Amino acid sequence: xxxKSVSEGKVSRWEGRLFYILCFLATLFGIGALATLLVYxxxxxxxxxxxxxxxxxxxxxxxxxxIYPALMGSVxxxxxxxxxxxxxxxxxxxxxxxxxxxxxxTRIIEINIANLAGVPSIVYGLLGLxxxxxxxxxxxxxxxxxxxxxxxxxxxIVIISAKEAIKSVxxxxxxxxxxxxxxxxxxxxxxxxxxxxxGIMTGLILALARAIGETAPLIMIGAATSIYSAxxxxxxxxxxxxxxxxAWSDLPSPDFQHGVTPAGVVVLLSxxxxxxxxxxxxxYRFQRGE
Amino acid sequence: xxxxxxxxxxFLKERAxxxxxxxxxYVFFFCAILSIVITGAxxxxxxxxxxxxxxxxxxxxxxxxxxxxxxxxxxxxxxxPLITGTLTITLGAAIIAVPTGVLTAIxxxxxxxxxxxxxxxxxxxxxxxxxxxxYGYFALVYLTPLLSGVLPTIRTFNALSGxxxxxxxxxxxVSSITEDAMNAVPNSLRxxxxxLGATKxxxxxxxxxxxxxxxxxxxFILAISRAIGETMAVTIAxxxxxxxxxxxxxxxxxxxxxxxxxxxxxxxxxxxxSGQTIAYKSLFAIGLTLFGIxxxxxxxxxxxxxRYREEYE
Numbered sequence: 377x378x379x380k381s382v383s384e385g386k387v388s389r390w391e392g393r394l395f396y397i398l399c400f401l402a403t404l405f406g407i408g409a410l411a412t413l414l415v416y417x418x419x420x421x422x423x424x425x426x427x428x429x430x431x432x433x434x435x436x437x438x439x440x441x442x443i444y445p446a447l448m449g450s451v452x453x454x455x456x457x458x459x460x461x462x463x464x465x466x467x468x469x470x471x472x473x474x475x476x477x478x479x480x481x482t483r484i485i486e487i488n489i490a491n492l493a494g495v496p497s498i499v500y501g502l503l504g505l506x507x508x509x510x511x512x513x514x515x516x517x518x519x520x521x522x523x524x525x526x527x528x529x530x531x532x533i534v535i536i537s538a539k540e541a542i543k544s545v546x547x548x549x550x551x552x553x554x555x556x557x558x559x560x561x562x563x564x565x566x567x568x569x570x571x572x573x574x575g576i577m578t579g580l581i582l583a584l585a586r587a588i589g590e591t592a593p594l595i596m597i598g599a600a601t602s603i604y605s606a607x608x609x610x611x612x613x614x615x616x617x618x619x620x621x622x623a624w625s626d627l628p629s630p631d632f633q634h635g636v637t638p639a640g641v642v643v644l645l646s647x648x649x650x651x652x653x654x655x656x657x658x659x660y661r662f663q664r665g666e
Numbered sequence: 667x668x669x670x671x672x673x674x675x676x677f678l679k680e681r682a683x684x685x686x687x688x689x690x691x692y693v694f695f696f697c698a699i700l701s702i703v704i705t706g707a708x709x710x711x712x713x714x715x716x717x718x719x720x721x722x723x724x725x726x727x728x729x730x731x732x733x734x735x736x737x738x739x740x741x742x743x744x745x746x747p748l749i750t751g752t753l754t755i756t757l758g759a760a761i762i763a764v765p766t767g768v769l770t771a772i773x774x775x776x777x778x779x780x781x782x783x784x785x786x787x788x789x790x791x792x793x794x795x796x797x798x799x800x801y802g803y804f805a806l807v808y809l810t811p812l813l814s815g816v817l818p819t820i821r822t823f824n825a826l827s828g829x830x831x832x833x834x835x836x837x838x839x840v841s842s843i844t845e846d847a848m849n850a851v852p853n854s855l856r857x858x859x860x861x862l863g864a865t866k867x868x869x870x871x872x873x874x875x876x877x878x879x880x881x882x883x884x885x886f887i888l889a890i891s892r893a894i895g896e897t898m899a900v901t902i903a904x905x906x907x908x909x910x911x912x913x914x915x916x917x918x919x920x921x922x923x924x925x926x927x928x929x930x931x932x933x934x935x936x937x938x939x940s941g942q943t944i945a946y947k948s949l950f951a952i953g954l955t956l957f958g959i960x961x962x963x964x965x966x967x968x969x970x971x972x973r974y975r976e977e978y979e
Contacts, residue, residue: 392867396777402769403778403786406841409834410793413800416808467697475691476698487968489701494888494964495957496895498928499708501935502953506711510941528704535701561687589797592897592928596935618799618898625803625902633807641800648795 417638417645424639433604434620438631441624443640448606449519449599449614450647454588456523456610457530462580464527465534466569469576472535473542474564493532500529501596509597516598520610525593530583537579541572574662581655585648591618617644712957715950722944728951734908734930736945737937743948745955747908751825751924754911755900758829758920759836759893764886766833767840768875771882774841775848776870787842794838801831802902810903823905823923831903832896836889843888843971847881848874884971891963895956897928906933927952 432442468489476482504525508514514521545568553563594616595601601623603615617640624637720728723743731744770790774783805827813827814820851874859869875882905923908930913919925933931952939945 388865388867392865395867395871396773399769399773399777402766403773405766406770406793406834406837407786407789410789410796413796413804413808416804417800464697464700467694468701471691471694471698475694485698485701487965488705490968491961491964492701492705494891494960494967495708496897496928496960498895498897498931499712499953499957499960502931502949503704503708503711505935506715506950507707511711531704532701559687561690564690585795589795589799591797591799592901592932595932601936618797621799621803622898622902625799625806637803637807641803644797645800648797652795 414645417641420634420638421642424635425642429636429639430643434602434623438629438636441632441636443617443620443643445603445606446615446617446620446640447643449603450588450616450618452519452607452610452614453522453526453616454584456519457526457587458580458584460523460527461531461534461583462576465531465580466538466576468531468535469538469542470564470568473539474560474568489532489535493536497529497590498592498596500525501593503528504593504597515611517600517613518611519607519614521597522594522599522614522616523610525597526587526590529590529593530587533583533586534580537583538572538576541575541579542568544575545571574658578655578659578662581651581658585651585655588616588647588651589618589644591616591622594619595622617647708957712950712954715947716954719944719947719951722947723951732910734925736930736934736948737939741945743944743951745927745952747910748925748927748930748952749955750911750913751904751908752894752926752928754825754913754919754924755829755832755896755904755926756890756893757913758825759833759896760886760890762830762833763836763840763889763893767837767885767889768844768882770837770841771844771848772870772875775845776866776874790838790841793835796835797898798835798896799898799902801835802828802899805831805899805903817921819917820921821905821923823903823907824921825904825911825924826920828900828904828924829920831899832893835896835899836892839889839892840885843885844878844882847878847885850881851877880970880973884967887963887967887970891960891967894963895928895960897932900926901929901932904929906930927956931956 428440429442430447431444432440433445434443435441472482472486476485504521508521508524509516549567549571550563553567558566599619600613600615601619603613607614621637621640621644624632624640627633627637728743728745730746731742732746733742733744734747735742774786778786806823809827809830810820810822810824813824817826820826855873855877856869859873864872904926906925906929907923908925909922911919911924931949934945934949937945
């Protein structure tokens with residue numbers, strides 16, 4: 377009896393040890409995959425990411441190929457997406473947090489926003505194709521249509537993060553505003569929005585980072601996968617960095633597969649890193665202010 | 667008299683500003699209702715073009731056909747090859763992401779120190795933030811050649827490397843939602859287990875996991891729905907070869923190219939088909955199928971998640 381329970385104790389100790397190692401290895405798997413991906417891509421891009429690459433147009437000669445038009449295309453589109461999605465997203469968040477009555481319609485809107493955030497991005501591409509190109513008869517592949525499509529795509533994410541930011545404004549501050557005689561709109565304008573602004577901006581930047589990496593919806597609205605001149609206005613044709621990477625990854629030559637394409641990936645990841653750093657910086661400043 | 671004028675003025679000002687407030691409220695209401703309009707628009711455009719498609723190709727032929735070939739004559743519009751292609755990728759991704767994600771969540775919530783967690787969690791978030799095109803490129807150019815060292819019969823385009831990278835990109839989704847669910851399990855339940863002499867392993871697997879089960883399941887559904895809708899990684903890595911995949915023969919299924927629903931949409935989107943052809947309309951029939959599946963899964967996942975919230979909070 378006694379020896380049985382001792383051996384049981386041993387087994388359960390081993391069991392526990394084994395389980396711990398298993399969980400630890402699983403955690404390392406994700407981290408290891410990330411490290412492997414980054415090491416391979418950065419290693420191959422060495423010698424390819426230079427000033428010439430950032431300022432040149434794509435070319436069929438690997439040594440002359442560059443990402444400039446696609447980089448500018450992405451910058452144009454993201455600027456416009458920010459312009460469209462900020463007022464719409466913040467407006468919806470203000471309504472849901474400050475005005476909305478607790479009724480069925482509000483609940484439907486909230487469930488719907490959560491569901492929209494999970495719709496595959498290519499479906500938004502179809503929406504853009506059928507609505508903006510076929511129905512509204514806009515020209516395909518322009519910065520304008522690309523921006524509208526990506527705005528629809530990230531709007532649910534912007535709304536959800538703006539709602540979180542607005543929710544985190546303490547009630548006591550709101551009551552203080554009412555106490556000095558502010559109307560609801562004055563209170564929102566002078567208390568809620570300024571206090572929620574850093575959180576709103578952080579959420580917006582992260583959503584824009586998601587938009588800048590999107591490829592499929594832009595293919596559906598006819599954006600070019602490779603283009604030789606940067607867009608000058610919002611009704612010009614454009615290509616984006618992910619589209620250009622897609623075009624390059626299709627080319628079998630080793631100089632493209634292990635040189636130009638990873639260089640494009642490194643430029644894209646660097647811009648994502650920059651955007652995330654800005655978001656983290658804003659969040660950090662905000663937390664210190666509290 | 668003077669006083670009355672003052673109060674009248676301030677009353678008018680107050681009314682003006684409350685009018686402004688009313689206007690603001692309506693503008694904000696419009697922004698919020700826009701999300702319903704977007705959903706309506708998605709359903710409308712998918713349905714209206716899909717209906718035209720189904721007036722040429724019967725739904726029975728579409729959903730039971732075993733040949734997909736929309737761009738070269740004679741055209742065939744059977745969606746089963748695409749559905750089995752998507753299933754293959756999704757199954758492979760789930761086999762990788764589900765156990766890895768849950769074990770990662772158990773480690774982070776039950777075992778890891780605060781310092782370790784504060785490094786690993788942001789790193790996993792990065793994994794979710796990398797554009798899917800980068801995963802596709804990684805799978806095609808690095809992963810497949812690596813795999814061909816172990817599996818010599820693997821093709822340049824294959825379902826295996828596609829499902830591995832999709833699996834990797836959905837790990838953070840499983841692990842973060844699962845970890846949240848485990849953190850919501852009250853400590854008193856764990857302490858009850860310890861008081862009965864249970865080890866940490868027993869407490870984790872027989873108390874925490876069952877108590878967090880609804881959150882864990884909702885994370886699976888959400889992650890699998892994400893894998894079904896994943897586009898660029900599988901378009902680049904798994905190829906554009908629509909075929910009926912037999913999952914009972916894993917080597918046949920995973921080492922050869924497949925075409926998913928999403929990859930087929932990209933292929934048609936990049937071709938120069940015009941707006942009135944059946945091939946163009948077929949985009950919306952696939953899109954509707956894809957939207958229907960993922961929307962239903964997201965709804966179920968949110969429903970399960972909202973139920974578990976009520977349990978402990």
